[in-house]
Amino acid sequence: MDLFHNLALGFSTAAQPANLLYAFFGCLLGTLIGVLPGLGPLATIAMLLPITYALPPDAALIMLAGIYYGAQYGGSTTAIVVNLPGESSSVVTTIDGYQMAKQGRAGVALSTAAIGSFFAGCVATLALAALAGPLTAAALLFGPKEFFALMILGLILASVLSSGPFIEGIGMVALGMLLSLVGTDLSTGTQRFAFGIPQLFDGLDFVPMAMGIFGFAEIVKNLEQDDKLSLVTQKIANLFPTREDFRRMIPAILRGTALGTLLGVLPGGGAVLSSFASYTLEKKLSKYPEQFGKGAIEGVAGPESANNAGAQTSFIPLLTLGVPSNVVMALMVGAMNIHNIQPGPQVMTKNPTLFWGLIASMWVGNLMLLILNLPLVGLWVKLLTIPYRYLFPAIMVFCSIGVYSINSGTFEVYEAALFCVFGYLLIQLQLPAAPLLLGLVLGPAIEENFRRAMVLSRGDATVFLTSPLSAALLAAAAIAVILIMLPTIRTRREEALQE
Amino acid sequence: MTGPIIRDQRAFGSGALFLAFAAFFFVTALNYPSGTAARMGPGYFPRLLAIVLAAIGLVVMLGAVRRTAERQALLKWDMKGLAWVTGSVALFALLLFPLGFAGALFVLIMVSSRASPEFTWKGALANAAILIGLCLAVFVYGLGLQLPVWPALFN
Numbered sequence: 001m002d003l004f005h006n007l008a009l010g011f012s013t014a015a016q017p018a019n020l021l022y023a024f025f026g027c028l029l030g031t032l033i034g035v036l037p038g039l040g041p042l043a044t045i046a047m048l049l050p051i052t053y054a055l056p057p058d059a060a061l062i063m064l065a066g067i068y069y070g071a072q073y074g075g076s077t078t079a080i081v082v083n084l085p086g087e088s089s090s091v092v093t094t095i096d097g098y099q100m101a102k103q104g105r106a107g108v109a110l111s112t113a114a115i116g117s118f119f120a121g122c123v124a125t126l127a128l129a130a131l132a133g134p135l136t137a138a139a140l141l142f143g144p145k146e147f148f149a150l151m152i153l154g155l156i157l158a159s160v161l162s163s164g165p166f167i168e169g170i171g172m173v174a175l176g177m178l179l180s181l182v183g184t185d186l187s188t189g190t191q192r193f194a195f196g197i198p199q200l201f202d203g204l205d206f207v208p209m210a211m212g213i214f215g216f217a218e219i220v221k222n223l224e225q226d227d228k229l230s231l232v233t234q235k236i237a238n239l240f241p242t243r244e245d246f247r248r249m250i251p252a253i254l255r256g257t258a259l260g261t262l263l264g265v266l267p268g269g270g271a272v273l274s275s276f277a278s279y280t281l282e283k284k285l286s287k288y289p290e291q292f293g294k295g296a297i298e299g300v301a302g303p304e305s306a307n308n309a310g311a312q313t314s315f316i317p318l319l320t321l322g323v324p325s326n327v328v329m330a331l332m333v334g335a336m337n338i339h340n341i342q343p344g345p346q347v348m349t350k351n352p353t354l355f356w357g358l359i360a361s362m363w364v365g366n367l368m369l370l371i372l373n374l375p376l377v378g379l380w381v382k383l384l385t386i387p388y389r390y391l392f393p394a395i396m397v398f399c400s401i402g403v404y405s406i407n408s409g410t411f412e413v414y415e416a417a418l419f420c421v422f423g424y425l426l427i428q429l430q431l432p433a434a435p436l437l438l439g440l441v442l443g444p445a446i447e448e449n450f451r452r453a454m455v456l457s458r459g460d461a462t463v464f465l466t467s468p469l470s471a472a473l474l475a476a477a478a479i480a481v482i483l484i485m486l487p488t489i490r491t492r493r494e495e496a497l498q499e
Numbered sequence: 500m501t502g503p504i505i506r507d508q509r510a511f512g513s514g515a516l517f518l519a520f521a522a523f524f525f526v527t528a529l530n531y532p533s534g535t536a537a538r539m540g541p542g543y544f545p546r547l548l549a550i551v552l553a554a555i556g557l558v559v560m561l562g563a564v565r566r567t568a569e570r571q572a573l574l575k576w577d578m579k580g581l582a583w584v585t586g587s588v589a590l591f592a593l594l595l596f597p598l599g600f601a602g603a604l605f606v607l608i609m610v611s612s613r614a615s616p617e618f619t620w621k622g623a624l625a626n627a628a629i630l631i632g633l634c635l636a637v638f639v640y641g642l643g644l645q646l647p648v649w650p651a652l653f654n
Contacts, residue, residue: 050642167555168559178545187541397634410593417588451543
């Protein structure tokens with residue numbers, strides 16, 4: 001079997017002592033930063049990016065993947081123990097997880113989350129490995145018009161799934177794409193929107209923008225609110241779920257995993273959508289719906305499995321098609337570029353050890369999180385007792401160093417400062433920043449494929465509709481837009497996306 | 500009829516932001532040759548995109564003045580917090596080479612700490628000492644990042 005051969009190759013890479021160590025450090029650091037309130041996986045990865053610069057590409061990616069899962073996992077820990085979601089995909093975990101903690105069952109909730117995440121991680125890794133081959137083969141058949149249509153679909157779905165009115169999400173995508181045009185035009189060599197500033201010739205960097213918006217501007221916003229932590233102070237004892245707990249959590253884990261694996265592949269999907277969908281599903285199917293919101297174990301098991309599966313399968317579009325499906329994956333593109341890897345179908349053929357090593361290390365990372373986190377919960381909770389007034393200068397220090405280290409220059413730091421103001425403006429106007437960053441990342445590829453397709457068709461724009469594959473992709477995008485305009489779905493979406 | 504004509508000020512502001520960016524990019528893109536649909540110049544795609552964004556901006560703004568629009572005021576800006584945070588980052592960039600890594604970090608930490616309503620000199624100084632020590636150990640000695648460790652005078 002090809003699949004097993006490939007997985008064996010992957011595991012032989014991931015199991016090298018050095019790579020195991022990097023996966024371990026990635027998970028540890030990711031959890032450490034992810035536990036801190038207000039720091040999601042995006043800011044965590046961006047902050048820790050400089051650490052991976054000196055590593056060889058496969059070790060760097062393995063470590064980054066570890067950081068990603070660690071950050072995800074850290075978010076759930078704080079959600080359960082202190083009712084503070086570390087990031088948006090663990091928002092639903094706070095509902096029942098924190099209630100369980102209040103009933104003295106924090107340990108059980110934490111191990112439920114860990115078991116669910118681990119199982120989901122295993123399944124999602126297999127799904128990734130199984131789908132990688134066929135999808136990559138399909139991607140090789142894609143021409144410029146198909147890629148253009150695929151990316152339009154991705155951006156539309158990302159706006160549909162972002163919070164706030166749909167039209168504003170699309171506006172943010174268009175704005176991000178315009179900002180991505182700053183710099184040298186690849187086909188003619190013309191400098192566009194650079195105003196003679198040499199640092200802009202290569203375009204606006206993703207990391208300073210993400211740091212300014214998700215790091216600094218977020219801090220300004222957090223400082224406006226009083227930080228009140230409702231710490232559960234009692235010791236976390238009794239990690240083991242009872243037989244009854246197991247009986248109730250297993251079906252929830254299975255359903256959450258299936259849902260997350262599917263939804264994670266969708267552009268714009270990933271961990272957040274998966275966890276919300278799973279919670280709704282569990283509540284609908286449960287024999288005890290009245291227990292939800294009061295510490296139902298399914299309310300932890302389902303969403304936690306779903307968000308981990310979704311987090312993992314969202315690598316599928318990136319690794320096979322080269323299209324990042326959410327902002328964290330967009331950051332991964334940046335990280336891969338630093339190591340001279342162009343994400344897309346050619347990674348698997350040109351660099352099989354890296355590709356399969358990364359996939360195998362995801363499984364390894366999940367195993368590490370399982371054994372690393374439960375014993376260390378006490379330590380993570382201690383971190384939360386650091387007052388925010390000491391914490392946020394530290395976050396600013398790490399962000400600033402991270403931004404500086406992209407080019408060893410201060411230009412990017414100024415850029416981040418500027419985007420802090422812009423990010424604050426976005427927060428005040430309640431405009432979603434994620435579609436903006438996706439537009440920024442996909443903009444150049446969209447323009448390039450659009451222009452190429454138009455050259456090939458001699459200027460005939462109907463070519464996007466006459467080719468069956470691109471027509472189907474664009475039709476899917478159109479259907480998504482029409483659905484979102486329907487009043488019933490609109491209200492349901494608003495309910496689901498409000499946090 | 501009571502209240503301002505612009506019912507949803509938040510949405511109106513968002514639409515205006517889109518429109519302003521669209522206008523800026525469109526006007527700037529007029530400097531670049533447009534080419535034809537079959538052979539696009541560097542100005543074609545930006546203009547197309549700017550028109551799309553302008554249209555979205557207009558739709559959002561019109562939606563904000565519709566009679567059915569929900570009333571929503573603009574949020575109040577915390578100018579002080581924004582100034583301390585943004586200023587500290589800009590100062591870090593400005594002072595990194597003249598003052599060196601440790602000096603610039605010190606300024607960054609002290610200035611940004613002022614953004615907190617619970618600022619105390621003692622706490623901020625202690626925090627700065629710990630963070631500078633940690634950063635020197637991790638980034639300079641541990642990872643060997645290219646950083647100007649000492650003030651420019653000593654080089």
